[in-house]
């Protein structure tokens with residue numbers, strides 16, 4: 001905390017432990033906390049994190065509620081011109097959570113959609129969320145230096161700053177930093193839906209073209225600094241193969257577009273203190289890891305006495321994550337003595353693939369088709385390897401957790417996976433896991449064979465691999481949070497100069 005430092009507010013659609021579908025939630029929580037850490041200079045913490053109050057947000061401890069304010073928020077869809085929104089301020093672990101409560105928008109089954117697909121009024125829902133956050137900051141009356149926008153759900157902030165608040169004493173001077181956690185989701189809003197944002201076709205709002213508004217593009221176009229969550233993905237994003245249609249726009253941002261590798265919260269993820277594990281362990285004392293392995297195998301109905309290699313994989317069941325590659329590779333992995341444990345929810349066809357594999361070999365393949373925080377920790381700790389065959393991966397967190405839990409990752413060389421895992425075969429004695437180059441089942445199988453062989457050889461090479469992985473420090477406070485502070489400073493300078501020369 002630094003009273004002379006910058007005042008920072010996050011706009012993020014997910015934040016652990018209140019709302020999570022993926023890694024975004026962990027990163028928002030951990031980065032917000034790290035920025036308020038006493039060792040971080042330059043931020044007047046604690047940071048504000050604005051989050052929609054979805055139906056799934058757990059009940060709040062009355063003692064944690066810092067205050068509630070009811071605001072009349074301009075709403076393009078409200079007959080009266082505005083809607084009542086309540087901002088509930090909550091003391092979180094290291095930051096201030098600010099829940100944006102408007103039941104017609106957020107008291108629904110899903111965050112972004114339901115079984116029928118994305119909600120058709122998402123532009124309105126997240127537009128109102130953004131507007132409410134800005135009104136809350138204006139009501140505070142304290143200048144805010146940086147609005148940190150995470151993914152498309154925050155993109156309306158970029159539109160509002162330009163279209164409504166350029167001269168506003170609180171919002172006008174604020175610099176925008178946009179973080180791209182995943183280029184696959186754009187918040188595309190076609191012309192017919194533009195009234196949801198109070199916009200008309202043919203305008204020149206950030207992210208707008210002849211057909212509508214791309215809310216992710218809005219955040220990219222208008223922000224003083226744009227970043228994504230690893231250096232390799234930042235380079236990949238500039239190419240048509242990875243840019244998801246935004247590579248041209250990103251190339252035009254030049255050196256204002258950077259990569260900052262995500263960290264890992266070492267206090268949240270620590271096998272020595274993790275109470276969900278059957279036994280604690282650490283790099284200096286690995287004994288407990290065998291207990292964790294036996295516990296995990298028992299939980300999923302595998303024979304704990306079988307010493308053959310067990311591969312774990314956790315995530316959204318999405319083609320991005322390469323679950324289909326693992327499914328296709330599984331028969332060969334089983335033939336090589338391996339077993340597979342998969343946890344996740346998502347695409348029914350991916351779940352089906354593992355369900356039939358598990359039905360055929362219930363003692364060798366397990367599908368845990370639910371989001372289970374406790375079992376996830378048991379998998380990180382108890383599996384022998386952790387697979388991440390993602391087709392693209394802006395950063396990825398599972399591989400970092402697996403390293404810390406002494407479970408060597410097997411990953412596709414892409415994005416943040418390439419930046420966080422060192423291939424042991426290419427660099428014997430220096431590696432931390434196994435990396436493969438082609439997004440095919442056979443390339444994955446080949447990497448698994450290398451991994452199985454090293455483990456089977458036992459001895460020092462295997463022990464060294466595990467220990468090097470556990471020794472890697474991805475801590476936010478010492479690593480990536482200071483990179484964000486630098487980005488904030490740069491963004492503030494750029495915004496100040498731009499306004500001074502008008």
Ligand code: GLC
Nearest residue numbers: 022023024181393394395396
């Ligand atoms: C998204 C990306 C993932 C990244 C996470 C947090 O979920 O797919 O790679 O780690 O955001 O930045």
